[in-house]
Amino acid sequence: MKKRLLPVRKNLDDCLQSAKDDAFNLLSxxxxxxxxxxxxxxxxxxKRAIINQVIARLKDLDYLNDKRFAEMWIRDRIANKPRxxxxxxxxxxxxxxxxxxxASVLNKLLTDGNEKEMAEKLANKWIKSHSIDKYHEAEYFLRLKRYLRNKGFSFDLVNIVVSKIEENQ
Structure with a gap:
């Protein structure tokens, strides 16, 4: 007759250590x-209670910081994937x-100047991959505006960037 194995129950310290290990792995x-x-x-x-303990500890050790995360995220986007x-x-x-x-991080890191620069960079990239010959001119620039708008730029900025490009065409 086979012996039935009972599920192994972890004690609280094991659960806490396992959650810490997973958290450190994710943060690595x-x-x-x-x-x-x-x-x-x-x-x-x-479990939520264990997670809350781990997160509180990580915040105390300054391994987890939403402001630093937001700054890193925005810097990365500015450098590698303009939005x-x-x-x-x-x-x-x-x-x-x-x-x-x-709001505080965006105001600190994203100036009007570098947002305009990113919009121009994306517009030029879009223009290189889309020939004006395929479209009616008005439709071409409308598509460019839509593209920039979908990338998170304001209507005013999009209009400034696209009208500047239209003048140079």
């Missing part, structure tokens, strides 16, 4: 927001960063 890849880390640990099967203010705001909100933190 990249900076994360508090909310993002919470969701990932929940998906891994950790407008509205798109960045939406991304950070989806990551669970508080609106006050988002």
């Amino acid at each position: 890849y990249r900076e994360r927001s508090e909310n993002e880390l919470k969701k990932r640990l929940l998906r891994k099967g950790h 407008g203010r509205y798109y960045l705001k939406k991304e950070l909100k989806n990551k669970g960063v508080k609106p006050a933190v988002i």
Whole structure:
């Protein structure tokens, strides 16, 4: 007759250590927001009470900081994947960063000048891959405006950038 094995119950210290290990592993890849880390640990099967303890400890050790995360996220976007203010705001909100933190970091890092520069860079990239010959001229520039708008730039900025390009055509 086979022996039935009972499920092994972890004690509280083991659960806490396992959640810490998972959290450190996740943070070793990249900076994360508090909310993002919470969701990932929940998906891994950790209990909310344990997760809250781990997150409190990580915040005390300054391994978890939403302001630093938002700054890193915006700097990375500016350098590698240009996006407008509205798109960045939406991304950070989806990551669970508080609106006050988002506003302060955006105001600190994203000036009107570098946002315009990013919009121009994206517009030029779009122009290189889309021939004006395919479209009626008005439709071409309308598509360019839509593209920039979908990347999170304001209507005013989009109109400034596109009218400047239209003048140079």
